[in-house]
Amino acid sequence: MTADQLSLTFSALADPTRRAILARLAGGEASVTELAAPFTMTLPAISKHLKVLERAKLISRGRDAQWRPCRLRAEPLQDAEEWIERYRLLWEERFDRLDDYLSEAQARGAKSQEDHHD
Amino acid sequence: MTADQLSLTFSALADPTRRAILARLAGGEASVTELAAPFTMTLPAISKHLKVLERAKLISRGRDAQWRPCRLRAEPLQDAEEWIERYRLLWEERFDRLDDYLSEAQARGAKSQEDHHD
DNA sequence: TGGTTAGTTAACCAATCGGTGAAATGAGTC
DNA sequence: GACTCATTTCACCGATTGGTTAACTAACCA
Known part of the structure; x- marks a missing residue:
């Protein structure tokens, strides 16, 4: 059941890790490892969080060599x-x-x- | 892991049924069966949604004989x-x-x- | 070419979620 | 007390979530 946009947005915001990521991104673009730095969890976990944020259209991602910079939407x-x-x-x-x-x-x-x- | 208030709020808002309930309550107090009326799901399901909203402090509930009127907070x-x-x-x-x-x-x-x- | 750095994918796990039907509770009414 | 209406609790179910480790891909560097 592909959830509606508002549900996607609110459920993306419902996780403190994801809110912290968005808070960080409000200060400007950042790479995945930069975003992961403040947390104790592993990189794949962060990668999943970013995928949730992307699906909710709260971030978009570019490509800069081996980096995938994230920016807030x-x-x-x-x-x-x-x-x-x-x-x-x-x-x-x-x-x-x-x-x-x-x-x-x-x-x-x-x-x-x-x-x-x- | 008792989630923080903001997480509780956003995850309560992440469900379209619960948002519809809040939308209804913005128009004024209502009983559980009144709130359940527009939905096809069973009463226990609604009761669970109300418990989520209550835990998130988005509603409070009174007592009026056998009714438990809900109001928006x-x-x-x-x-x-x-x-x-x-x-x-x-x-x-x-x-x-x-x-x-x-x-x-x-x-x-x-x-x-x-x-x-x- | 081989090595390093950045990030994703895959397979798995325990916990939570959103729903069900059936039974229990609580409060007026005959 | 028995009947009815409003609501909750219980036990269960399948799907989703948030995390893990291990393996893979992609781009740069020497």
Whole structure:
């Protein structure tokens, strides 16, 4: 079942190693061994992570002699960000409306109870 | 290996069923059977998805007689969004600086070559 | 040509994931 | 108490994931 793009993006981002790789790449292109350096795991493991990132279109890879430089691709990041923002804002809007309702209700309540003094 | 919060969030978001559930919840609270209605899968499957969302703190659940109403929690969404935005912006900045460099370089080039006419 | 450096592929393993059906729990209703 | 509705737990399944070691490919260097 070839997953949809958004699922590919989020599941690629779900691994801390892959997020660290992307964080590194935000600072500029890097080779596979450069990317692998900070980690204790073996090179094939990193190679697999890079394949996941590539399949998610979060990186693209060039060829420079025996090196395969990786670079970040921001487009899927933007799509993921927009998905999150959309539903987060929808939800926060609800609270704003609720706040409005509550302050109104409180105003009404205060008015109707202003002789109770309890 | 209790995964970090960001990994929990992204892997919860990596499933289209769970994203649809969150999308539904952005419109307001709902019970488990209400959430399950649009899907062909069985109720235990939905129950598992909800547990994943709950563990990721993307939803919280109340109790109303035999119903367990779910509501969206926006905080982890915000954290995830901020992570993405941060690295996306870092990367896009790089292109802006590259653009600056290229236009400067072109300006210099045009100046030094202004007698070539090719 | 042979050696070194960079990276990938293949085969394997344990753990997790996303689903199932069947049984158990929990809370109102007759 | 018995019946029903909402939801969870259990035991299982096949597929995927994240890692390993060992072997392979590809490009440069002497």
